Amino acid sequence: MRIVLLGAPGSGKGTQAKLLVERYRIPQISTGDLLRAAVSTGTALGQQAKAAMDSGQLVPDEIVLGMIRERLSLPDADNGFILDGFPRNLSQAEALDRMLEEMGRPLDGVLLIDVDFDILMQRLSGRLTCESCGAVFNSYTKPPRHDGVCDMCGGNLHHRADDNEETISNRLRVYEAQTKPVAGYYESRGALQTVDGEGEIGRIFDSVVASAERLLEGAKTRAAAAP
Ligand code: AP5
Numbered sequence: 273m274r275i276v277l278l279g280a281p282g283s284g285k286g287t288q289a290k291l292l293v294e295r296y297r298i299p300q301i302s303t304g305d306l307l308r309a310a311v312s313t314g315t316a317l318g319q320q321a322k323a324a325m326d327s328g329q330l331v332p333d334e335i336v337l338g339m340i341r342e343r344l345s346l347p348d349a350d351n352g353f354i355l356d357g358f359p360r361n362l363s364q365a366e367a368l369d370r371m372l373e374e375m376g377r378p379l380d381g382v383l384l385i386d387v388d389f390d391i392l393m394q395r396l397s398g399r400l401t402c403e404s405c406g407a408v409f410n411s412y413t414k415p416p417r418h419d420g421v422c423d424m425c426g427g428n429l430h431h432r433a434d435d436n437e438e439t440i441s442n443r444l445r446v447y448e449a450q451t452k453p454v455a456g457y458y459e460s461r462g463a464l465q466t467v468d469g470e471g472e473i474g475r476i477f478d479s480v481v482a483s484a485e486r487l488l489e490g491a492k493t494r495a496a497a498a499p
Contacts, residue, residue: 328442
């Protein structure tokens with residue numbers, strides 16, 4: 273399975289991607305996580321990315337594309353992958369097509385997680401992430417059993433630096449202007465499924481799995497029809 277999870281900040285891409293990893297045993301490749309790791313280790317690339325991330329703007333394409341190419345070349349991506357947060361504009365989508373064509377591994381399709389904008393702000397301002405294992409909680413919608421402590425590994429929970437009101441508003445504006453058109457790009461070739469991302473996480477996951485399976489079937493049909 274080679275799919276993209278598309279959706280606004282806070283729509284649940286990371287939450288659903290982690291469940292897909294458990295189900296299908298393929299890696300989650302999150303450009304946000306890769307960039308945050310580069311920022312925290314202080315690499316030159318991380319230093320270049322930091323200002324854009326802090327303000328909620330997109331990091332320049334050449335940085336993100338280099339990172340994705342390197343990550344997709346690792347052996348664990350041979351049997352499939354879930355791209356989370358990439359592509360994020362039309363030029364990244366076109367570059368991804370070229371990259372996967374060169375690798376002989378075309379995308380099965382894209383899953384758009386649709387959530388009302390009013391809900392996103394609350395989800396993001398309440399998000400808590402484990403510093404050790406990356407598990408995600410929410411002080412409003414999915415609180416940990418003990419304040420500030422991860423249920424899974426006992427690690428510390430923290431708020432992401434870009435989950436403040438001003439940066440969230442910028443991220444939502446950037447999504448509307450630059451990332452939303454990516455859905456149309458895939459829809460026009462019959463490779464988009466939309467899932468309602470509001471409600472219980474497990475129920476959404478059932479829809480995500482059903483939609484991902486439809487994308488796989490569609491990709492097989494397109495491949496069989498190709499000359
Ligand atoms: P990135 O890390 O990708 O952040 P994002 O797209 O803003 O998405 P989030 O991680 O905030 O949300 P999510 O959809 O994963 O939601 P989650 O599952 O955590 O990007 C960060 C920055 O990096 C960007 O601003 C940009 O600067 C840069 N960047 C990244 N990729 C780039 C690229 N390709 N090009 C250029 N720049 C790039 O859920 C959110 C919260 O809601 C959690 O607390 C969760 O528990 C809760 N929740 C989830 N589902 C539900 C539900 N059904 N009901 C109730 N609560 C729920």
